[in-house]
Every structure is written in C-alpha cells, then in structure tokens.
Amino acid sequence: MWENVVYTKAQAKFKFQQIEAEPENCAPRQVKAPFDQLREIMMDEKKTFLVDEMKKINSYAFDLHMGLTLYHVLNEEYGFNERLAAQDEMWRYLSLEVFPDLVYERFGMNDQRFYKGTRRIWLKSIWWYIHLSWQGTEEETFDTLKGNSADEILQLLDRSGSGGYRVELTRKMMRQFKVHASSKVPQLFRRVLKLNTARLNMIEPSLVEGGIETYVTDLYKYFLKDF
Template sequence: MWENVVYTKAQAKYKFQQIESEPENCAPRQVKKAFGPLRDIMIKGKKIFLRDETTKINSYAFDLHMGFILYRVLKEDYGFNERLAAQDEVWRYLSLEILPDLVYERCGMNDQRFYKESRRIWLKTIWWYIHLSWQGTEEKTRYILKNNSSDEILQLVDRLGDGGYRVELTREIIRQLNIDRNSTVPRLLRRVLKLNTARVKLIEPSLSEGGIESYVADLYEYFSKNLSKVEEKSR
C-alpha cells in the first residue's frame, strides 16, 4: 500500500493551491479505500475532542489528542514504522489528500504545515512527538506529556541529528523532563537538548557510566545545579 504513495512536492504545491482557492470546502470528495478508515477515525477523534466546549482546536491539548490517535491507528492498522515516517511524501499525501480539512482547521492555510517545510508538516510533527516520547504504553506516555506545551513539540522534533533521531535517548530525556527537581528551570527541554547535542559529539551515552539513564540525569543536573546562572541569563 505505502509503496504506491507517490506524492512529489510539485504535486503537493498544486493541490495546496487548489485548496487555497476554497479552504472552507477542502474536505476530500473521494478518499482511496485503504485510507478511508484512517480518515474516519481521525475526524471522529476531532469531534470527540470538541464536545467539551472549553477545548480549543488551536492548542497543545488538541495536538496531543490527535497525535495519539494518529500514532495508534497507523501502527495497528497500517503497519507504520520509522522508515515510512521519515518519508515526506507520505505526510504530504496524508495532509493534502486524506485530511486536508483537519490540517486546515488546526493550522489555517499555512503551506509549511501542509507540505512545504519537512519539520513543520503538522501530521508529521505530532506523530514524531508521540514516537520520540513513547514510554511503552499510551497511558504512561500521556502522563509524562500532559504538562508540556507546543514548544516541547517544536523543540523535540527539530533536534534531528546527522544520523537521524536517537529514539531511546530522546525518550529518556522526555521521561526525566518533568521530575520535580527539574520543574523550576525555564525552557528546560530546549536547554537540555542543546547541551545534549554538544555532548554526544564527544560522549556515547550508552557507554557512559550508568548508561543512558545516568547520562540524561547528568544533563538535567547541570541545570539544576546552575539554576541561578540560568535564570540570570534568561532575563
């Protein structure tokens, strides 16, 4: 199925321009049979989220809600994996041919969020956010992500190294993010990820004493010990 998804950037641009001419009516008239269930589940998920009149579609809560649905359905029903998730053709196709109305409602007519900028494609970012944060079960993952914000999505997905994402390491960084001792440092995830980017050039986390868990704890400890200096620089 996925091998038949061929959707170039030029095709995406053309489709986006069509949608741009009448965005309020951009729901696809026809969806390939294989992707019908995915669309139905995602649209149903949006409606369930909006039953609560206090919730907003332009929010981190919505991104998290839809991210979990997308991650679960693609994994369980579509054999999705990291190799497919790294292909922008897949995300361009899903954004413009299967769920354009959903992307529009969340992001407006923003070409970067539909197809133009690889790390900004909305469906792609919410899938990778869940994947890079996964703690073995949806319940555990929800728990560690509940207090985050849209900035954490941006920071996490943007930190693509030369060899791609280091998934195990990133999951441990997210796991330790909201430990009580770390909660008082401003923009903590951004700072930790930047420090990690510098350190992994010199240190292999899995080979450090205590392994990845200890390596990540040291990243956070650096900022908890230097909180006063961090706060001074952030003013």
C-alpha cells in the same frame, strides 16, 4: 499499500493551490481505501475531543490527542514504521488528500504545515513527537506529555543531531522532563536538548557508566544544581 503512494512536492503544491482557492470547502469528497477508514477514525476523535467546549483545536492538547490516535492507528492498522515516517511524500499525501480540512482547521493556509516544511508538516510532527516520547503505553505517554506545550514539540523535532534521532535517548529525556518540568529553570527542556547536542559530539551515552539513564540525569543536573 504504502508503496502505491506517489505524491511529489509539485503535486502537493498544485493541490495546495486548489485548496487555497476555496479553503472552507476543502474536505475531500472521496478518500481512497484504505485511507478512508483512517480518516473516519481521526475525524471521530476530533469530535470526541471537542465534546468538551473548553477544548480548542488551536491547542497543544489537540495536537497531543490527535498525535496519540494517529500513532496508534498508523502503527497497528497500517503497518507504519520509522522508514515510512521519514518520507515526506507519505505525509504530503495524508495532509492534502486525506486530511486537508483537519490541517486547515488547525493551522489555516500554512503551506509549511501542509507539505513544505520538512519538520513542520503537522501530521508528521505529531507522529514523531509521540514516537520519540513513547513510554510503553498510550496512557503512560499521555501522562508524560500532558503538561507540555507546542514548544516542546518544536524543540524535540528540531534537534535530531548529526546521526539522526536517538529514540531510546529522547524517550528517557522526555520522561525525566516530566519530573523536572516544574523547576524554576527557564526553558529547561530547550537547554537540555542543546547541551545534549553538544555532548553527543564527544560522548556516547550508552557507554557512560550507568548507561543512558545516568547520561540523561547528568544533563538535567547540569542546570538544576544552581536552583
């Protein structure tokens, strides 16, 4: 299935220009199987989210809701994995051929969010945000992330480190951030991520006495000790 997805950046640019000419009518007339089912599920979730009139598409809450749904369905029903998630080609196809209207409703005609920005493609960013923050179940993950903001998404995705994302490490960092998010330290998560990037040049977290859990605890203690 995924091996048949061929969608170059040039194709994406051309499709984006077509959408740009008439954005209000960019919903796809027909989506190829099996992605038609994915679209149906995601669009139903959008409707479910908006039943509460206080909730808005232009929000972190929408990103979290749709991210959890996308992560679950792609992984469970479409055999998705990290290798596929690292390929922008897949996300360009989903953004422009399956969900152009959804991306447009969330971000307008922002080419970075459709196909151009490697870490800014919206669907890609919410999948990786959930993956790097996963706590074992959707319920636990939602509970861990519900108090965050769009800034946490950007900070987490922008600091992969020279060796790429360390999934076990980021999940523990996010779990502890929930505990300390109410502290008075300004921009705590951003500071912890920057400190982590610096320390990874010298320290292997898994070799620290007490393991990754202790390593992450020490990252937060560095900033919390004075508050």
